[in-house]
Amino acid sequence: MNIYSVEQLRFSYDGKFTLFIEKFEMGESCVGLVGPSGSGKTTLLLNLALLLKGTWKKFQFLEEDVTETNMERLRRRVTYVAQHPILLRRTVFENIAYPLLLRRISKEKITERVEMIAQLFDLKDLLNKKPWQLSGGQAKRACLARAFVFEPKVILLDEPTADLDEKSRRILNDVLRIYSDRTSFIIVSHEIDWLSDLCEKIYAMNDGVLKGMKS
């Protein structure tokens, strides 16, 4: 099943920077994206997360044409995790539970799933803490847990290893492997070796253009 099938996607911030993707097909469960800072990697992820809207000749997500009317519905099946942790002014538990709450899942199930994901990300002792009581690495793990907890079809990870220590990286690697059977990933990172271990394909971006591909 094709996750993404995109042709001639263009996006521009006020005409200053232009993202242009001639063709991007994704059927794999993990794809890497590398490129220098400012090359448009985050902009591409935001377009693929249906958070920015450019113009295109073809844009299919989960084999469905993306249109103005179905964008909100399709957006619920993909999530973007930013490079720097962003947490709501609530406890870690409430932050992780938030996407489940938006999907009107029952309280018992929410507790069960949050505790399960907190266990995986080693956040069990931090569930009652507020964002300002967390270290950078703990906040990042909370953000990652919040993305995994509702098991979207695709998770777009922007520099997921930034802010993470060695132990947290191992945790992330384990979780990525556990979830690879039900979730696909596009990972932006400067760590090509790490991406090579994890991903089936690696794309390179430069000046807003998706240039090369290494298998």
Place this chain on the structure above:
Amino acid sequence: MSELVEISLRSIYVNCLATLIASLIGVPLALLLNVARPRFRDGLVLIFQTLVGIPPVLVGLVLWLLLSRSGPLGGLNLLYTTTVMIVAQILIALPIIVTMCHSHFARVDEKIKLLVRTLGADKLQFMGAMMRESLSGVLSAILTAFGRVAGEVGAVMIVGGNILGKTRVLTTSIVLYTNTGQFEKAILAGIILLFIAFTVNLTATLFSKRSER
């Protein structure tokens, strides 16, 4: 004394109900202006910003002209009732609430907006999240509006008529007591007015702190 109690209760009723109705209209309107971004948004915000500074006596005058016997809405017989006093105060409070809330919603970090959308919020849930992120700002807008209507005298004097037992409120009674040399009563009414404002502010502050805990 019983006269002052009755005037105080009427003041609380008129001010609180007007602020409540203005909030129920103003907060969702400000949210809609932010989230839906209609084409006429900037113009509408500019109009509300202008109306923030409208003299209450002008609101009173316009309402009086509309509702007087020879006016287009004279048949409603609303002049010199608490209903029209509430309407006048809603018109004074609404621009304050819309303008202040709009500014607080606009100040919510773009990253938070992005986060809420990428976690799957629909439009209504998105508005709820914006509301929660700006709760203290929304409360401060409502309190500012309450402060304005609680201390307002011009409009309620014109449309209410300051009728004893019917439309007299604390501010209009202070004017009357001062004009008739009853300074002790005027000062007492002023203290009651301050006490009401203090109680409302204290309650809102406690609520805000509790919700942020």
